Amino acid sequence: MALLPLGLLLLKSTKCYASRRVPVRNLMSKQLVYSKFGDPLCVVKFRESAIPQLGDLEVLVRMLAAPINPADINTIQGLRPDLPNLPHVAGDEGVGDVMEIGAKVTYVEPGQRVVLSSRQLGTWRYYGIYKEKDVHKIPPNIPLAEASMLTVAPVSAYRLLHDYKQKPLCSGQYIVQNGANSAIGQSVIQICKAMGVYTLNIVANHCGYESVKEHLLSIGATKVYTLEEAEELACCGLSFQRPTLALNCIGGRYEDVMLRLLERCGDMVYYGGAYCLPVNQYMRCDVWFHRFRLSDWDENTTNVEKELTYKYIQELIVMGKFNAPMYEPVMLKYFDYALRNTCRCEAFSTLNYVFDFTLI
Template structure:
């Protein structure tokens, strides 16, 4: 049997700050092919919030434990388990629900052993955002060294990964951030990650917006995780025949694209969803990519901001993740 597990559970869909609560779940049986993992850390991603709200296409039956990614250490193994041993560091792969708890029991095949030298805040967050960034850079347009891409929401974790993964292939990035106090500091932070150009939304709304884009070639591809008018800022910088991939909707507004962009630039609008991609029986392929990303994070070649928060402070971390307390790095629960 597993030890009892302290978990963040929701019994109904709704605003996560009102429907989640901490409960002790009773021990569960560790069957012959099962592995019981003591969780070390797990992030609060926007999709976790949407899942609890009940507005995400994937809805685990309630009552459910929150979270879909994280890292833990093997605590006990069933009698038939061959590939994992006590103390191994593992992540759920493919992603699976219920990581916001102290002990998780799943079939051996659901766990992927990772390099222990990767810092836990990266190991806990390596799938949802970095893997999405990698896939989007590779799956839609055949990008070459010297090409440029444009993205909004550049401060997001996906955005930070796009900057660095693009840079590793010689691809230049134009990065749109929202206007806020401390814009200059944010610009410098993104440039330190390798961003070529960082512009605010208001700068791109100016008539002479091109003056802010330096000498980079017009972007062949764009990434949109905000929607609304901020999507149109990506579109207006794309070159003729360019493609914009939408993967998020942080503003909760529909995408606005001018008719003229379609007619005169012949643009393509595409969509990306990691969940759909992972379900194409790509577990093996996916684990190879995760190992690549884990290696980059271990070697300090992939960086992004996180804040490790004790599990007991879940309510505060949730408020921060929901944007109720201003701007904060990705909240990662530490169990």
């Protein structure tokens, strides 16, 4: 009989625990690390290192899946204002099973499934040690893909839809967004569908526009337009209610056309790639402008608010009303393939890449 690798034996043994602490010795973790900021294809390296002993308030997590987000790429490039100390394990979010807990940990037990609820903790690795306050328990019936992408795209989408309106969005109203093909854009579409809110979605007319449009309509988009189609619509007038909220992650002409479509005294939120752009107030002085960054929300919100947000999304998943954005699972050792494709068509592709640590 062939011998199983140590890591696989440990993973199989996590279903049964003799005590609160599971002794883990001589455990090695494969991970993606960068020691300087720059082109992800040049600076990210595949490394293996030993797992240290736990602190009293730390937990050891066997990672199961972790996505590649645009924010991960921007962090590696050194383009974000909140950069980690180097060297650093890449990855903002992911899902895994708790293997071992520190002596003073009370929130989780070995064997429970958790997601990472804070940013830049390093999830592109097989094993990670995290602080108790940075993990969040989730039910085991949440599929791995949805669980791995739970805390960034859908949370951002939910907050964008709920935090920036003077009056809450109601069923039958419209919102407009650019970058609708992104993970956040796909999440906005599905959450709006569950709320009964209609979505006008603007995407680029390259990178397979017809298939992008077909996919967005299949998950609940009301209308999907190219930039040129949206500009023509803005010039000719709408045959339906104008949107009350605009979600802007690109800027430029994509932003201008949304401002022309937005109803009087509506709201526009800058996020993602448009977060640092100057406000386009000269074009619409009646519009309320806002900025959203998930790391700010993570830092300033309460644990109760986080719990309510996660719970809402989990309920949609269980009811079949929310699916993970389109993705391709990839083994960690093929990281260069996933990074290359993410960087090449990052702003205009519906496909996301997820490191699947259960693949052998």
